[in-house]
Amino acid sequence: MKKPRVLLTNDDGINSVGLWAAYEALSDICEVTVVAPASQQSAVGRSISIFEPIRAGMVSMHGISAYAVGGKPTDAVIIGLYALDLKPDLVVSGINIGENLSYESIMTSGTVGAALEAANQGTPAVAFSLQVEDQGDKFDDPRRPSQSFSSAKQVVRDVCSRIFEQGFPQSTDVINVNVPSMIRGGYVVTRLAKKLFRTGVEKRLDPRGRPYFWINGPLLDDAEEGTDFHAIKSGAISITPITLDCTATWAVDDMSRLFSLEK
Structure with missing residues (x-):
């Protein structure tokens, strides 16, 4: 029986241990082609390189041939689908170093952004992210995170x-999977929480006395039951179905009334 084909990408870069953990998890059950950003591209969302050329070349990583793309995660997906003509049955993005939970996170996540781009191009996609205990891991060298990926590999x-x-779920474009750092439960199908961080801005002065700013803020403590954030805090594996259609269908009647009135 012919193995399914997977395009594997990420946003932490082609050197990330999370990417290669996903490769190890999948390589014996499907044909995996790695097409990933050449460098760290976290939090770029679905941005696409349309004002500059994109370079992509084959490299050898851990004895495996892979494609390093000089661009964003979405660029890697588009290169894989159209330049390399891979025709995957599924796009897998991750394993991301750090959770991708809530409206706030998936709108900026390069991991989820790559999956959304794949779905927009007609290929179903799954994004995998692993919760980190130390938030600093998100900003350290992705080749040497302190987190173990053994449980996340099993989930992938x-x-x-x-x-x-069984096939990809109907009416779903992307499946967003978040794995707790320590699994204490099974799968929970969730909805997105509203926020993940308590957003703040820290003002500092450079050596010449001019101000600059860091966007920062700690994680919130929890979110309401049924959300992805709550599931992870409870030690369960969060499975969130995501659709590309951002239309607020429940608002159509109110909008129709608003714009049917004569001024």
Whole structure:
């Protein structure tokens, strides 16, 4: 029986241990081609390089041939689909170093952004992210995170195996999977929480006395039951179905009344 084909990408860069953990999880159950950004591209969302050329070349990583793309995660997906003509059955993005939870996070996440781009181009996609205990891991060298990926690898393999065997869920464009740093429960199908961080801005002065700013803020403590954030805080594996259609259909009647009135 022919193995399914997977395009594997990420936003932490082609050197990330999370990317290669996902490769190890999938390589014996499907044909995996790695097409990933050449450098760290976290928090770039779905931005696409349309004002500059994109360079992509084959490299050898851990004895495996892969494509390093000088651009964003979305660029890597588009290069894989159209320049390399891979025709994957599924795009897998991750394993991201750090959770991608809530409206706030998925709108900026390069991991989820790559999956959304794949879905927009007609290929179903799954994004995988691993919770980190130390938030500093998100900003350190992705080749040497302190986190273990052993449990996350099992989740990647199991989730993708279920999709290959049973098909991708209808009315879903992307499946966003978040794995707790320590799994204490099973799968929970969730909705997105509203926020992940308590946003703040820190003002500092450079050596010449001129101000500059850092956007920062700690994680919130929790979110309401049924959300992805709450599931992760409870030690469960969060599975969130995401759609590309951002239309607020429940607002159509109110909008129609608003714009049907004569001024």
